[in-house]
Amino acid sequence: METMERGALKKLQYRRLMNTLRRVIGSVGHYRLKMVQADVGIEDIQSLDDISKLPFTTKDDLRDTYPFGMFAVPQHEVIRIHGSSGTSGKPTIVGYTEKDIGCWSEIVARSIAAAGGKKGDLFHIAYGYGLFTGGLGLHYGAEQLGMTAIPMSAGNTDRQITVINDLQPQGICGTPSYMLNLAERMEEKGFNPRQSNLAYGIFGAEPWSEEMRAILEDKWGITAVDIYGLSEVMGPGVAVECQEEQNGLHIAEDHFIAEIIDPSTLLPVEEGKEGELVFTSLTKEALPIIRYRTGDIASLSSVPCSCGRTSIKMSRIKGRTDDMMIIRGVNVFPSEIERLLLQYKELVPHYQIHLKTKGSMDEINLHIELQDDLYNHLGQNLAHENLSRLKSDIKHTIKANCLVNTEITICRPKEIARSEGKAIRVIDWKKQQSNLFS
Numbered sequence: 001m002e003t004m005e006r007g008a009l010k011k012l013q014y015r016r017l018m019n020t021l022r023r024v025i026g027s028v029g030h031y032r033l034k035m036v037q038a039d040v041g042i043e044d045i046q047s048l049d050d051i052s053k054l055p056f057t058t059k060d061d062l063r064d065t066y067p068f069g070m071f072a073v074p075q076h077e078v079i080r081i082h083g084s085s086g087t088s089g090k091p092t093i094v095g096y097t098e099k100d101i102g103c104w105s106e107i108v109a110r111s112i113a114a115a116g117g118k119k120g121d122l123f124h125i126a127y128g129y130g131l132f133t134g135g136l137g138l139h140y141g142a143e144q145l146g147m148t149a150i151p152m153s154a155g156n157t158d159r160q161i162t163v164i165n166d167l168q169p170q171g172i173c174g175t176p177s178y179m180l181n182l183a184e185r186m187e188e189k190g191f192n193p194r195q196s197n198l199a200y201g202i203f204g205a206e207p208w209s210e211e212m213r214a215i216l217e218d219k220w221g222i223t224a225v226d227i228y229g230l231s232e233v234m235g236p237g238v239a240v241e242c243q244e245e246q247n248g249l250h251i252a253e254d255h256f257i258a259e260i261i262d263p264s265t266l267l268p269v270e271e272g273k274e275g276e277l278v279f280t281s282l283t284k285e286a287l288p289i290i291r292y293r294t295g296d297i298a299s300l301s302s303v304p305c306s307c308g309r310t311s312i313k314m315s316r317i318k319g320r321t322d323d324m325m326i327i328r329g330v331n332v333f334p335s336e337i338e339r340l341l342l343q344y345k346e347l348v349p350h351y352q353i354h355l356k357t358k359g360s361m362d363e364i365n366l367h368i369e370l371q372d373d374l375y376n377h378l379g380q381n382l383a384h385e386n387l388s389r390l391k392s393d394i395k396h397t398i399k400a401n402c403l404v405n406t407e408i409t410i411c412r413p414k415e416i417a418r419s420e421g422k423a424i425r426v427i428d429w430k431k432q433q434s435n436l437f438s
Contacts, residue, residue, distance in 0.1 A: 001254045002309045016282035027072040057292045062092040083131040095286035108141020111240035115225040116200035119146030126174030128154040133235030155420040168197035176208040177423030183219040194221035207317045207335045211342035233279045248313030274299045295321045327404040350416045355428045365407045372413045
């Protein structure tokens with residue numbers, strides 16, 4: 001499947017797309033209504049290009065039909081339930097049949113293999129277990145590949161360190177921010193993360209930059225690859241980088257069709273142009289999804305890869321449409337600021353972006369943290385003139401690259417909260433203030 005000739009793959013995609021459309025039209029009332037409202041029928045889809053005629057699905061559709069209204073099979077055929085984090089309300093609920101779990105496990109097994117994993121490896125899973133798809137998704141994929149899964153879940157950092165030191169796993173997975181936290185804690189306990197047996201890491205569930213990759217690879221002495229997924233589409237494994245190039249994520253196109261649209265016009269964009277990522281599932285039974293607007297910003301490329309896989313690749317996620325900050329008319333993603341900050345060796349790779357309003361204008365207060373050695377070298381004096389120059393240089397760099405002004409707050413070592421899951425990079429005081437008065 002991963003090296004299928006493109007023409008044969010397109011035929012397979014079209015056949016599976018038509019089967020999926022018959023499933024949703026026959027079993028999901030919400031989709032039948034959307035198709036009627038869009039004035040499109042299954043007979044209008046004569047080729048893959050016609051997918052643009054189909055209506056979009058959004059998170060609101062899943063919330064409006066909560067909990068099981070989008071399921072295409074009876075509940076007794078659903079063998080597992082997962083859901084989103086639900087941080088902005090109720091979680092979006094997704095279900096899996098036995099066949100769905102089998103397909104997902106195979107896709108994740110392929111993803112782990114692309115990252116360098118192989119049968120017999122010990123695989124340390126530091127993603128959370130539970131409704132979140134990360135832990136169980138990687139767990140079943142690892143077992144499918146013939147690995148020995150170590151189901152650590154997230155948190156309990158000291159015990160994670162003990163297991164890494166004692167069991168000597170070859171591979172690890174988790175969020176990149178937690179992997180930074182884990183390495184930092186190991187160093188505090190007198191261990192060198194580079195001296196572990198780890199050879200590769202599979203990181204995702206949050207956007208992370210090339211600069212973050214370089215730091216993780218240096219701290220751990222590993223090959224770090226990006227994995228993509230979201231619960232509404234399946235979970236982790238929708239796309240993954242290969243160890244050969246680490247340059248774009250191969251999409252499992254035998255199971256998903258990917259599109260990039262302009263989030264304003266909702267029209268397709270040219271290959272290579274950034275826009276909103278849209279996915280249609282091709283093999284899911286319990287919760288087939290049609291043109292799901294992910295909110296993630298990326299681009300697509302069909303440039304051949306040296307690994308031999310023939311699937312198109314998506315770029316690494318730049319950010320989410322709802323994460324984009326508009327500062328005095330300028331659009332800025334947190335990942336752009338991260339890329340610039342992590343170039344400063346004086347700083348640890350932990351930061352927070354505080355959004356505030358001054359008068360009628362929005363502004364950024366960027367909280368950064370000093371390396372221990374520098375902090376002690378400067379006599380633990382945050383008012384030191386060297387730090388004034390550092391703040392000025394960072395402000396200039398961000399202004400030159402992102403076209404926005406920032407205020408800089410320098411924090412003492414360990415002052416910024418560490419993550420045991422997805423990192424909280426942006427604190428929007430404007431939203432918190434409006435919630436107080438709503």
